[in-house]
Amino acid sequence: MSARNDIAFIEGFRNGDEIAIRELYDTHYRPLCYFNQKIVRHMQEAEDISTEIFLKLLRKKNDFDSLQEIKSFLFTASKNACIDFLRKEKQQQKSSNNQISFIADFDENLIEQELLTAKVLQAIYAEIESLPKQCKQVFKAIFIEGKSTAAIAEEMGLSPQTVLNQKAKALQIIRSAVSQKDVFVSLLFIELMLSAFFKNESGL
Structure with a gap:
């Protein structure tokens, strides 16, 4: 910004x-x-x-x-x-x-x-919010809300292939943006994409 x-x-x-x-x-x-x-x-x-x-x-x-x-x-x-x-x-x-086992001196x-x-x-979330509107909607629906490609396509009135294309576009934009910051940010982004932090459908 x-x-x-x-x-x-x-x-x-x-x-x-x-x-x-x-x-x-x-x-x-x-x-x-x-x-x-x-x-x-x-x-x-x-x-x-x-x-x-x-x-x-x-x-x-x-x-x-x-x-x-x-x-x-x-x-x-x-x-x-x-x-x-x-x-x-x-x-x-x-x-x-x-x-209480979980309490320890901080x-x-x-x-x-x-x-x-x-x-x-x-x-990373700031980069998500900066995505083009449709890319952002698809990205959030898949990786944050955990919705399937078919469900998103139906809700947004898009073809499944368009949803997949927007998903790939969003990932490419964010990866490119975070890679320009530093190695730690890039590695964390990759880790998050491969973890359950985002409620992701199977496969990227």
Whole structure:
């Protein structure tokens, strides 16, 4: 996003523009869930924290002057919320004298490592949001919603071959974009495409 577009985007966000808010959510929610789940080890709690952070962002929307400030807030607030959750769980463990195996002293180095991965995920999701409209619809339907080629073709009024062509086009565009960033981003993208992180149909 160019500086000019960044300013227009922030203005729209601060004015409550639904498209800007949806773009922020689509770009950041899953990376935040990934990051939070790696720390608290509970997907439901990770999703709850991510949702609460977005609500806080909306309540504070007039406090941000740039997209970078928003990104920083989302990840910093998530990190703090996760640490607060772990502290409360540890306190409850001490109070009840029960052993909760998943609770351990949080490792700042591990948190920073997962934060880096989450930011890379955010960059990948930003590339997804930048795809041409039809490519984006097909990509999300296949890799995020886990729909079959036949189901997407029927829903979108396309032939199965057109869906496959749009899928291949989307993958090519994203691979090209992330390959220009750095090796780590490229490797992570490939790993995600081969893993269950996206609810993918059989085969790429």
